[in-house]
Amino acid sequence: MSGIHEEMVAWLKKADALTIFAHISPDGDTIGSSLALWHALGQQAQLVCEDPIPEKYAFLPGAQAFLSPDAAQPRAYALAVDAADAGRLGTARSLFEAAAHTAVIDHHGTNPGYAQICRIEPDLGATGTLVREILNEGGWAASAEIALCLYVAISTDTGNFSFSSTRRRDMLAVADLVEKFDLAETTRRLFRMKRREHTLLLGEMLSGARFCVDGRVAYGQVTGDMLSRVGAQYADIEGLIDSLINMEGVEVALLFSQRGDTKLSIRTLTMDAAAIAQRYGGGGHVRAAGATLNLPLEEAVRRVVRDVEREME
Numbered sequence: 251m252s253g254i255h256e257e258m259v260a261w262l263k264k265a266d267a268l269t270i271f272a273h274i275s276p277d278g279d280t281i282g283s284s285l286a287l288w289h290a291l292g293q294q295a296q297l298v299c300e301d302p303i304p305e306k307y308a309f310l311p312g313a314q315a316f317l318s319p320d321a322a323q324p325r326a327y328a329l330a331v332d333a334a335d336a337g338r339l340g341t342a343r344s345l346f347e348a349a350a351h352t353a354v355i356d357h358h359g360t361n362p363g364y365a366q367i368c369r370i371e372p373d374l375g376a377t378g379t380l381v382r383e384i385l386n387e388g389g390w391a392a393s394a395e396i397a398l399c400l401y402v403a404i405s406t407d408t409g410n411f412s413f414s415s416t417r418r419r420d421m422l423a424v425a426d427l428v429e430k431f432d433l434a435e436t437t438r439r440l441f442r443m444k445r446r447e448h449t450l451l452l453g454e455m456l457s458g459a460r461f462c463v464d465g466r467v468a469y470g471q472v473t474g475d476m477l478s479r480v481g482a483q484y485a486d487i488e489g490l491i492d493s494l495i496n497m498e499g500v501e502v503a504l505l506f507s508q509r510g511d512t513k514l515s516i517r518t519l520t521m522d523a524a525a526i527a528q529r530y531g532g533g534g535h536v537r538a539a540g541a542t543l544n545l546p547l548e549e550a551v552r553r554v555v556r557d558v559e560r561e562m563e
Contacts, residue, residue: 255380258367261351261353262291265295265329267326268327269295269296270284270288270331271330271346273339275488275513276301278406280403281299281310281313282403283332285310285312297317298317300318301340307402319341326351327351329352330356330365331355332358334356334534335362335364337542352364352365353365353366353368355377355380355384356369356377356380357374357376357379360533360534372535375411375415376403378402378404378407381403382400382427394430397427402440404420404424405424405440406440410441413538415535447482448482450480450481451480452490454472454479461500462555463559463562463563466502467555468503469503469505471508471551473508487507491504491517495517495519500519502519504558506547508547511544512542513543514541517537519537523538526558528541
């Protein structure tokens with residue numbers, strides 16, 4: 251694969267005043283990929299994310315280095331990592347767009363290519379795989395810190411290498427990294443250990459879950475009151491939708507959460523999740539996507555569920 255990332259490698263080597271942007275509601279891929287680049291570049295880049303890094307990923311080396319957009323300084327080079335569109339940068343978008351030189355590394359098929367230099371490969375299971383290949387091609391060695399960050403990025407976005415989006419390149423990207431950190435402990439943290447508040451929130455969400463189209467569609471919601479009741483944080487919403495899509499007979503899962511606007515997460519087994527999300531200004535992958543609706547929670551639920559029902563019937 252020598253040379254396929256040549257343009258991005260050259261851009262990174264010129265980026266002497268760089269800001270690396272993670273997307274809002276940061277997940278393991280955007281966090282791990284951003285941190286891997288930060289370590290490789292000598293920790294000279296500025297890390298920015300609108301939202302706090304979830305406690306689940308606080309163990310990653312450098313996780314505390316992320317700045318809010320208000321605390322960040324304008325820099326000449328700006329790199330968005332795993333952000334499917336500029337809107338996914340949240341309030342950091344203006345900082346990104348003000349940079350003289352912009353770039354994107356991403357794996358979302360709905361990404362419109364909103365930077366001057368774009369490295370987008372929708373066929374990969376994780377942006378972390380692209381980052382791994384770019385660092386390899388550029389001659390940046392994988393330290394123990396980089397290895398851990400890349401593993402977290404790739405394993406979380408591929409469902410521990412179990413999602414249909416997982417490719418051979420995703421698995422090869424971590425094959426020579428897993429002996430550089432404690433794989434068993436990292437896997438336990440990522441896939442088995444849950445915050446008590448997350449588990450209580452899951453119970454709240456499932457107790458109100460609804461079904462339609464003969465049980466083929468499952469949908470649930472998380473309100474501010476539910477979060478307060480169990481002492482949960484917004485980060486505890488991550489992963490809740492898996493319990494809906496993994497129910498027997500369910501082909502489409504929808505999770506609505508209240509955060510000013512209404513956040514929609516979509517998981518599917520047969521339908522195109524990205525196509526559904528794009529109707530509401532969002533995007534993502536064929537089997538996993540999301541959108542933000544400028545609607546009250548109840549109205550968003552009615553509208554999206556009605557649209558999905560019509561399409562499935």
